[in-house]
Amino acid sequence: MAPEPLVSIGFIAKRTGNAVSLIRYYANEGLIPFVRTSGGNRAFPRSVIRRVSFILIAQNMGYSLAQIKSLLSTLPDSRTPTQDDWTKLSTVFNQHIDAKIAALTSLKTSLEGCIGCGCLSLERCRLYNNDDKVAARGSGAQLLDDNVQSQFLISNKK
Structure with a gap:
């Protein structure tokens, strides 16, 4: 299976309708996977869009970020779920x-x-x-x- 294509933080922010700072925060909290490019920028698997949507839905339902992180830990980081x-x-x-x-x-x-x-x-x-x-x-x-x-x-x- 070919590795999932990586996209920029700006792409994730635009597709999810959120600020880049929120995507960065989720990444820093370990809620969404990312890699660093050779230039030091964050690059995200495209499947992160679904994870961000899940995080937002779960937060709206009253889940804490720790609870959401626990739920998301069941998904693989190394491939598209x-x-x-x-x-x-x-x-x-x-x-x-x-x-x-x-x-x-x-x-x-x-x-x-x-x-x-x-x-x-x-x-x-x-x-x-x-x-x-x-x-x-x-x-x-x-x-x-x-x-x-x-x-x-x-x-x-x-």
Whole structure:
């Protein structure tokens, strides 16, 4: 198989509708592969266009760059990802989406009662957070945050 043709950072920026600085940032963060030309410029496999699009979609869905990097690490850097490669990634991504849907459904259901922050239902919170022990872990809905994070970690290990 012939190596994938390389394109400039400007080409990637134009095709994805983003600033060159954003493409450079993604490259520096290890989200997209690149090589240096003999002149020291960055050159990118053309398939990086799909990766950048995936990054933008995932960010819009609330994924952190660390989570996106973990997902993208399943794709090969040395060749254009195949349909099978993207299918495997989408399977993992779909598991994450399902976990997010479950967490959002749980939040929607619990908004009428307690959302794990200790402020809405003192009677119910005694079951989950007796004497407000969770407060030592920081502000915000710590129990809810734990549920969302654990769902991501569980689905990421599959």
